[in-house]
C-alpha cells in the first residue's frame with residue numbers, strides 16, 4: 001500500500017473502525033483513509049490509494065511545480081502583451 005500521504009510513514013495497516021468497518025490507518029500520525037462500511041479490505045485499500053494519489057506530497061509537489069511553471073509563462077505573456085499593446089489612442093469617435 002502507498003505510504004501515508006501526510007507523514008510518508010509506510011507502516012500503514014488495515015484497521016477495524018467499528019462493527020467490522022475497515023479503513024487503512026497510519027500508526028505515526030493516525031491519519032486514516034475512507035472507511036469500507038462492508039468491512040471489505042480491498043475497498044478500504046482502494047480508498048486509501050485514491051486518497052494517496054490525490055494528496056501524497058510528491059503529487060502535490062508536482063502539481064505545484066506544474067502551476068508555478070504555468071503562472072510564470074502567463075506572467076511573461078502578459079508582460080509581452082503590455083509591451084506590444086499600442087499606446088492608447090483617443091477613440092476618434094468625436095462626432096462634430
Ligand SMILES: [Zn+2]
Pocket residue numbers: 004005006007008009026027028029030031
Ligand atoms: Zn501518517
